[in-house]
Amino acid sequence: xxxxxxxxxxxxxxxxxxxxxxxxxxxxxxxxxxxxxxxxxxxxxxxxxxxxxxxxxxxxxxxxxxxxxxxxxxxxxxxxxxxxxxxxxxxxxxxxxxxxxxxxxxxxxxxxxxxxxxxxxxxxxxxxxxxxxxxxxxxxxxxxxxxxxxxxxxxxxxxxxxxxxxxxxxxxxxxxxxxxxxxxxxxxxxxxxxxxxxxxxxxxxxxxxxxxxxxxxxxxxxxxxxxxxxxxx
Amino acid sequence: xxxxxxxxxxxxxxxxxxxxxxxxxxxxxxxxxxxxxxxxxxxxxxxxxxxxxxxxxxxxxxxxxxxxxxxxxxxxxxxxxxxxxxxxxxxxxxxxxxxxxxxxxxxxxxxxxxxxxxxxxxxxxxxxxxxxxxxxxxxxxxxxxxxxxxxxxxxxxxxxxxxxxxxxxxxxxxxxxxxxxxxxxxxxxxxxxxxxxxxxxxxxxxxxxxxxxxxxxxxxxxxxxxxxxxxx
Numbered sequence: 001x002x003x004x005x006x007x008x009x010x011x012x013x014x015x016x017x018x019x020x021x022x023x024x025x026x027x028x029x030x031x032x033x034x035x036x037x038x039x040x041x042x043x044x045x046x047x048x049x050x051x052x053x054x055x056x057x058x059x060x061x062x063x064x065x066x067x068x069x070x071x072x073x074x075x076x077x078x079x080x081x082x083x084x085x086x087x088x089x090x091x092x093x094x095x096x097x098x099x100x101x102x103x104x105x106x107x108x109x110x111x112x113x114x115x116x117x118x119x120x121x122x123x124x125x126x127x128x129x130x131x132x133x134x135x136x137x138x139x140x141x142x143x144x145x146x147x148x149x150x151x152x153x154x155x156x157x158x159x160x161x162x163x164x165x166x167x168x169x170x171x172x173x174x175x176x177x178x179x180x181x182x183x184x185x186x187x188x189x190x191x192x193x194x195x196x197x198x199x200x201x202x203x204x205x206x207x208x209x210x211x212x213x214x215x216x217x218x219x220x221x222x223x224x225x226x227x228x229x230x231x232x233x
Numbered sequence: 234x235x236x237x238x239x240x241x242x243x244x245x246x247x248x249x250x251x252x253x254x255x256x257x258x259x260x261x262x263x264x265x266x267x268x269x270x271x272x273x274x275x276x277x278x279x280x281x282x283x284x285x286x287x288x289x290x291x292x293x294x295x296x297x298x299x300x301x302x303x304x305x306x307x308x309x310x311x312x313x314x315x316x317x318x319x320x321x322x323x324x325x326x327x328x329x330x331x332x333x334x335x336x337x338x339x340x341x342x343x344x345x346x347x348x349x350x351x352x353x354x355x356x357x358x359x360x361x362x363x364x365x366x367x368x369x370x371x372x373x374x375x376x377x378x379x380x381x382x383x384x385x386x387x388x389x390x391x392x393x394x395x396x397x398x399x400x401x402x403x404x405x406x407x408x409x410x411x412x413x414x415x416x417x418x419x420x421x422x423x424x425x426x427x428x429x430x431x432x433x434x435x436x437x438x439x440x441x442x443x444x445x446x447x448x449x450x451x452x453x454x455x456x457x458x459x460x461x462x463x464x465x
Contacts (some may be wrong), residue, residue: 003333007319014321075317079372082281082313083334084306232284 004085004093008067012101018063022101025059026108033112045113045122049130049202053170053195056102056134056141061162063101064145065155067094068229073153077229087229091222095142102138106131126204133201136214137194141166143221150228169194234259234380234410235280240289242275249275250434253289257410259379264425264442265414266453271431273414274314277384280412281311293380307335310373314384314414316366320358324349324368327357328375337376346405347371348397363394370398374405381406383413387420399423418450432457 012018032055033048071077080090113127145162152158171177173195177186190196194217197210235257242249250272257263265273278284279291282298282305291298298305319327328349332340344350347367352360357368366386373381386402387395395417402411402424415421421428421442430438430453437456443449 003330007330010322010326074320075313075315076319078283078313079317079319082283082306082309082311083331084303085334086303 001085001089001093001096004090005096008094008097009100012097018101021059021062022105022108025055025105029055029105029109030112033109045116045127045130046202048109048112049134049198052134053137053198056138057163057166057170059105060098060102060138060141061145061148061159061166063098064142064149064162065159066149067098067146068149068225069152069155069158072150073155081229081232087226091146091226091229094146095139095222098142098146099135099139102142103135106135106138123204129201129204129206132206133198133210136201136211137198140194140214140217140221143218143225144169147221147225147228150225234294235412236290236292237276237280238290240279240286240291242272242279242284243287248434250279250431253436255429255436255439257412259410260408261427262406262411262425263413263427263429264421265412265429265431266416266418266421266449267414267431268416268457270433272434273431274384275434276431277311277314277382277412277414280382281306281309307376308378308380310375310378310381312369312373312381312383312386315388316369318357318365318368321356323354323356324360325353327368328353328371331372332375335376339377340375343371343374347374347401363390363397366390366394366398367401370401378409380410381412383411385415386413387415387417395420418453422446422449428452430456 029048029052032051033045068077071080081087113122113124116122144165145158148161148165149155149158151161170193172189173193177189181189192213194214197207197213200207200210235255237253237255240253241251253272253276265276267273275284279286280293280298282302285299293305294308296305296308322330325344328340328344331337337343344353347370349364349367349371352364357365360368370383370386373383383402387398390398399420402413413420413424425442428438428440428442428449429436438452443452
């Protein structure tokens with residue numbers, strides 16, 4: 001599987017698209033936090049972690065859209081599936097490569113806590129929990145975007161459906177839905193939304209139930225993706 | 234080595250191959266001949282476990298390609314139809330990737346054998362069609378599999394390059410079981426020891442390659458004409 005992982009990472013090292021997406025992610029992430037820091041007047045990373053999912057909503061589909069759709073379009077998927085490797089290994093190698101890229105993007109945002117730490121005293125366990133929760137969120141987003149990439153040979157279609165799906169997941173957990181969905185239903189739905197579970201991490205709490213939620217979400221979509229890849233008839 | 238018994242493959246109601254029955258022994262070079270849409274590629278994909286038979290059974294060295302897909306794939310070197318390749322990496326990087334996945338230790342030997350030494354540092358998208366075909370063949374030869382499945386190995390090549398690829402297949406196929414599909418009659422005449430002709434998903438001939446220049450063409454046309462009841 002490591003060989004498959006290396007091949008995936010190599011694509012992003014050999015092509016400008018990975019660098020462009022990561023740099024843009026870093027720039028936007030830093031800008032969105034820095035622009036309001038003095039207005040908010042609080043040396044906390046919580047606003048950053050609150051806005052991060054909305055950035056990942058666009059950047060993860062952008063990184064993921066070609067992963068399987070391009071393989072299907074060029075039929076290199078037949079090369080992969082006729083090598084002595086399993087569908088699971090192929091998918092997990094792609095997930096690992098994408099996670100490496102997103103983690104690299106997160107590294108580009110480390111300038112924020114470092115800068116804040118120079119200005120004031122920060123509670124680092126809260127920041128670490130925030131990054132950990134965001135990484136879990138990112139990995140579950142990757143699994144959703146990869147699923148949509150497996151459905152089509154068209155990268156743009158994969159991107160659009162991924163963004164739409166992630167948007168629905170995110171918006172369900174916001175106050176905006178309170179005016180649309182009846183309260184009784186919303187009170188149940190909220191437990192299934194990523195934003196609800198991310199809040200614990202943002203506050204510095206690593207809730208095992210929330211870890212389990214993200215792992216489950218990841219597992220469901222990865223399984224669906226593997227089933228899709230196995231379906232060649 | 235290969236046993237195909239009553240294999241039928243249907244795609245959404247369309248029958249691609251029907252009641253295929255054939256065996257292949259070690260060391261045979263079998264040419265699959267047939268018009269476009271005859272079921273040659275489907276047959277190859279069934280042998281690799283890439284597709285699952287709707288009915289019937291396939292065994293490769295007593296292994297079912299669907300149940301023991303990875304074990305079967307370790308025994309087969311495959312060149313897919315139209316030779317899909319990753320365009321944006323170098324030849325060396327691509328073949329190194331394939332050799333690592335297959336646990337092969339004959340990478341340098343294969344590169345020399347196939348005649349890729351002068352282009353190993355080139356990106357695959359920069360290569361001519363002939364050299365890309367050699368890359369595909371090299372990938373199939375890595376780890377010295379006992380069986381080769383080559384789907385239209387000379388498709389789209391000019392006559393000189395076709396001859397080169399045919400010579401390469403003959404030279405590198407000693408002690409291997411080779412199945413290759415083609416709709417180029419001269420390829421079967423020059424390379425195969427046995428001939429299987431498919432038409433409309435069924436085998437209409439399975440036997441020794443007829444001897445003599447043009448004999449394969451005569452046989453092919455006669456059988457297809459009889460099978461289709463049309464005039465060629």
